[in-house]
Amino acid sequence: MSENKRRTAVVSGATGFIGGHLAHTLVNAGWNLHIIVQPKSDLKPLAELLPEIHVHIHDGSTAQLMGIIGDSSPDVVFHLASLFLAQHSPSNIEQLVRSNVTFATQLTEAMIQAGCHCLINTGTSWQHYENGEYNPVNLYSASKQAFEAMLIYYLATSPLKAVTLKLFDTYGPNDPRPKLFTLLRPVAAEGKPLAMSAGKQLIDLVYIDDVVQAYLIAAERLLAGQVSGNEHYAVSSGRPLPLRDLVDIYGRLIGAELPIEWGAREYRQREVMIPWQKGKRLPGWQPEVELTEGIARMILQETKECRINQ
Numbered sequence: 593m594s595e596n597k598r599r600t601a602v603v604s605g606a607t608g609f610i611g612g613h614l615a616h617t618l619v620n621a622g623w624n625l626h627i628i629v630q631p632k633s634d635l636k637p638l639a640e641l642l643p644e645i646h647v648h649i650h651d652g653s654t655a656q657l658m659g660i661i662g663d664s665s666p667d668v669v670f671h672l673a674s675l676f677l678a679q680h681s682p683s684n685i686e687q688l689v690r691s692n693v694t695f696a697t698q699l700t701e702a703m704i705q706a707g708c709h710c711l712i713n714t715g716t717s718w719q720h721y722e723n724g725e726y727n728p729v730n731l732y733s734a735s736k737q738a739f740e741a742m743l744i745y746y747l748a749t750s751p752l753k754a755v756t757l758k759l760f761d762t763y764g765p766n767d768p769r770p771k772l773f774t775l776l777r778p779v780a781a782e783g784k785p786l787a788m789s790a791g792k793q794l795i796d797l798v799y800i801d802d803v804v805q806a807y808l809i810a811a812e813r814l815l816a817g818q819v820s821g822n823e824h825y826a827v828s829s830g831r832p833l834p835l836r837d838l839v840d841i842y843g844r845l846i847g848a849e850l851p852i853e854w855g856a857r858e859y860r861q862r863e864v865m866i867p868w869q870k871g872k873r874l875p876g877w878q879p880e881v882e883l884t885e886g887i888a889r890m891i892l893q894e895t896k897e898c899r900i901n902q
């Protein structure tokens with residue numbers, strides 16, 4: 593990309609798993625990158641990018657965010673910041689609303705004030721429990737819907753265009769989140785038994801590189817003026833598998849007998865047994881990394897890094 597055509601992105605949630613991968617990809621593709629973080633955010637996972645990017649520490653106010661967006665003047669805002677809670681407790685309410693509704697609304701307001709009209713928002717398939725038009729699995733997914741309700745106002749009163757990518761499960765190397773493969777790693781390494789549910793729920797897993805690609809394609813769509821309103825797309829593999837099968841595949845590829853205690857835990861309240869199937873696929877995007885290939889890549893990468901660090 594030549595300097596005079598260099599595009600500018602603002603990314604929220606860049607210290608997270610998906611946002612971190614997106615940040616690396618944008619920088620490698622020549623984008624001028626600004627990230628918005630919290631005072632408590634750990635920048636270590638982004639250490640090698642820091643000399644090349646602009647880091648803005650948000651103090652929580654709308655006024656400061658307006659300054660950040662005004663000064664960065666982004667072509668596209670990639671909004672991935674979110675507090676994820678599978679199940680909430682009363683003490684989580686303020687933080688959940690602050691991260692998933694207030695911050696997202698402040699960001700949109702700042703975009704409008706700065707004349708920036710291309711937003712990629714991140715939703716979840718969990719807004720659609722049992723294939724509902726809107727039926728939240730939990731309060732986290734309800735908070736995602738609440739922000740989309742705020743967006744409707746901005747779309748009606750400004751030139752804002754948005755793409756909401758609704759993610760399913762995501763995976764890849766060095767995932768710090770307490771997701772399936774993170775839990776299985778010590779089980780494989782140490783043979784420590786793990787209590788799980790009966791494992792019949794279907795899981796729709798998309799490899800991290802494919803997820804990042806969906807964000808890039810959505811950005812192109814916005815910049816090409818092809819988006820109207822808030823378009824919603826499902827970033828789905830289209831091939832969900834039962835949890836038990838996923839564990840079998842992982843065990844086979846890592847070459848270990850996994851001592852899983854199936855049925856030792858109850859299913860969660862409103863466990864998603866069959867993921868949302870009614871989402872539209874983003875035009876020009878399809879998952880390229882097949883599940884076995886993705887898991888093998890993940891294991892290979894983690895084994896290599898483990899050897900280097902020893």
Ligand SMILES: NC(=O)c1ccc[n+]([C@@H]2O[C@H](COP(=O)([O-])OP(=O)(O)OC[C@H]3O[C@@H](n4cnc5c(N)ncnc54)[C@H](OP(=O)(O)O)[C@@H]3O)[C@@H](O)[C@H]2O)c1
Pocket residue numbers: 604605606607608609610611628629630632633634650671672673674675676690691692695714715716717758759760761762769
């Ligand atoms: N399975 C999935 O992967 C999945 C499924 C559906 C939807 N999603 C959505 O995809 C997006 C990325 O997910 P992820 O798994 O990569 O997330 P993650 O690893 O949990 O990271 C969350 C990010 O959001 C930031 N954040 C939280 N509250 C914030 C606030 N108030 N102000 C600024 N930043 C804040 C965090 O900053 P700190 O570093 O300071 O904590 C972190 O960078 C999220 O919107 C998530 O809801 C993910």
